Amino acid sequence: xxxxxxFGKAFIVGGAICMIGQIIIDIxxxxxxxxxxxxxxxxAILQAFNLYxxxxxxxxxxxxxxxxxxxSALVTGAVEAAKAEGVVGAFTGGLxxxxxxxxxxxxxxxxxxxxFKPRTKPI
Amino acid sequence: xxxxxxKTSEIGKVEKALNLKPEESLEVFSKEKQEExxxxxxxxxxxxxxxxxxxxxxYKEYVFHKSPKSSHFKNMFWAFLVGGxxxxxxxxxxxxxxxxxMPKPDAFVLASSVxxxxxxxFTGFGIxxxxxxxxxxxxxxxxxxxxxxxxxxxxxxxxxGMIYGxxxxxxxxxxxxxxxxxxxxxxxxxITLLFTGGGG
Numbered sequence: 001x002x003x004x005x006x007f008g009k010a011f012i013v014g015g016a017i018c019m020i021g022q023i024i025i026d027i028x029x030x031x032x033x034x035x036x037x038x039x040x041x042x043x044a045i046l047q048a049f050n051l052y053x054x055x056x057x058x059x060x061x062x063x064x065x066x067x068x069x070x071x072s073a074l075v076t077g078a079v080e081a082a083k084a085e086g087v088v089g090a091f092t093g094g095l096x097x098x099x100x101x102x103x104x105x106x107x108x109x110x111x112x113x114x115x116f117k118p119r120t121k122p123i
Numbered sequence: 124x125x126x127x128x129x130k131t132s133e134i135g136k137v138e139k140a141l142n143l144k145p146e147e148s149l150e151v152f153s154k155e156k157q158e159e160x161x162x163x164x165x166x167x168x169x170x171x172x173x174x175x176x177x178x179x180x181x182y183k184e185y186v187f188h189k190s191p192k193s194s195h196f197k198n199m200f201w202a203f204l205v206g207g208x209x210x211x212x213x214x215x216x217x218x219x220x221x222x223x224x225m226p227k228p229d230a231f232v233l234a235s236s237v238x239x240x241x242x243x244x245f246t247g248f249g250i251x252x253x254x255x256x257x258x259x260x261x262x263x264x265x266x267x268x269x270x271x272x273x274x275x276x277x278x279x280x281x282x283x284g285m286i287y288g289x290x291x292x293x294x295x296x297x298x299x300x301x302x303x304x305x306x307x308x309x310x311x312x313x314i315t316l317l318f319t320g321g322g323g
Contacts, residue, residue, distance in 0.1 A: 003218060006214055006218065007211045007214055007215070010207075010210045010211050010213065010214035011207035011208070011210060011211045012207070013210070014206050014207050014209065014210025014211070014213075014265065015202075015203035015204065015206050015207025015210070015261075016203070017206065017264060018202045018203060018205070018206025018207070018260050018261045018263075018264045018265065019199050019202050019203040019206070019260070019261075020260075021202065021206075021259075021260030021261075021263065021264040022198050022199050022201075022202035022203075022259045022260035022261065023195075023199060024260075025198075025259060025260055026195050026198055026199075032263045032268070032272065032296065033272070033295075033296040033299055033300070035260065035263055035264065036263065036264070036268065036269060036272065036296065036299075036300050037299055037300055037303050039264055040300055040303060040304050041303060041304075041307055044304065044307045044308060044311065045307070045311075047311075048311040048314075048315075056231075059210075060213075060214050060217055060231075061210050061211075061212075061213030061214035061216070061217050061231070061234060062207075062210040062211075062213075062214065064213070064231050064234075064235065065209060065210045065213040065234075065235060065238060065265050065266050065267075066206070066210070066264050066265050066266070067264055067265070067266060067268065067269055067300070068264075069235075069266070070235075070266060070269065070300075070304065071304055071307075071308075073232075074304045074305065074307075074308035075307070075308045075311050075312070077308070078308040078309060078311065078312035079311065079312045079315045081312070082312040082313070082315060082316045083315070083316075083319065086316070087313070087316065089312070090309055090312035090313050090316060091309055093308075093312060094304070094305055094308035094309065094312070095305060097232075098304075100232045100233070100235070100236050101232070101235050101236055101239055101266065101269075102297075102301065104236040104239045104240055104243075104270075105239050105243065105269065105270045105273045105274070105297065106273065106293065108239065108240045108243035108244070108270070108274065109243055109270075109273040109274040109277045109293055110277065110289070110293075111243075112243050112244060112246060112247035112274050112277070112278060113274065113277035113278045113281050113289050113293075114281075115247065116247035116248070116278060118278045118279050118281065118282070
């Protein structure tokens with residue numbers, strides 16, 4: 001039951017974040033890249049005031065999977081490393097915390113681009 | 124559909140006739156044909172009048188009004204459903220890794236990475252782009268959309284070479300995301316240091 005509720009929380013929060021994104025797209029007709037950057041910065045700024053981590057604690061992947069979770073992970077990593085190591089930590093912490101995601105994307109992007117053939121997009 | 128085809132063929136006839144010089148058209152067309160041409164011209168007179176006010180300056184506006192409106196609520200519903208389900212899948216991986224005895228932060232990082240890898244493979248099969256057509260932000264905003272933004276251009280621009288094609292275009296969308304994210308994280312970390320005065 002507890003497991004089911006954790007899925008429910010992830011669904012509600014993750015769905016709501018994506019729905020906010022859809023509303024912004026419908027109103028402003030922004031491109032995908034801009035939406036990604038806006039959500040990333042929103043997550044980073046929320047985390048700067050320690051507002052995003054509680055959401056991750058409550059909703060789990062519902063808050064960490066959207067790109068705003070990526071932004072919050074960058075800030076969490078940078079701030080924690082800065083507190084531990086000083087100025088150098090501020091520069092290394094962010095990428096260290098998100099390196100797994102970025103590296104996975106790059107490596108799989110490379111592999112997929114080599115293995116698969118580009119297909120024309122259906123109209 | 125059939126009448127559309129008929130119309131295009133008639134328009135083609137008219138265009139053909141317009142491209143000919145007047146004396147040529149007299150030669151080419153029999154009287155019957157000329158009458159037909161005249162009647163066609165008459166028939167489409169009101170259509171021509173209808174589109175008279177459209178020129179380069181207001182064409183975009185015209186297309187915007189004419190293009191089919193997708194309902195906002197339908198878009199929101201699909202974005203919620205698909206985005207929510209992707210997050211549930213992420214949560215399922217988190218629970219699995221926690222069950223396997225992984226520490227909590229690692230479980231979250233690894234779950235995101237698994238989603239990134241899955242999205243890359245689905246992009247390769249062309250499935251993720253199909254999903255994006257109706258899910259909108261539901262497929263863009265989750266980390267899988269970030270993965271798709273890396274893999275799709277890499278796949279598409281491979282033909283332009285491994286260095287400037289695949290290598291460079293891979294970061295077409297991800298580049299701005301990482302640049303902005305890293306910049307803002309450093310700024311926030313330095314400000315935090317200023318206010319709290321960390322060790323080191």
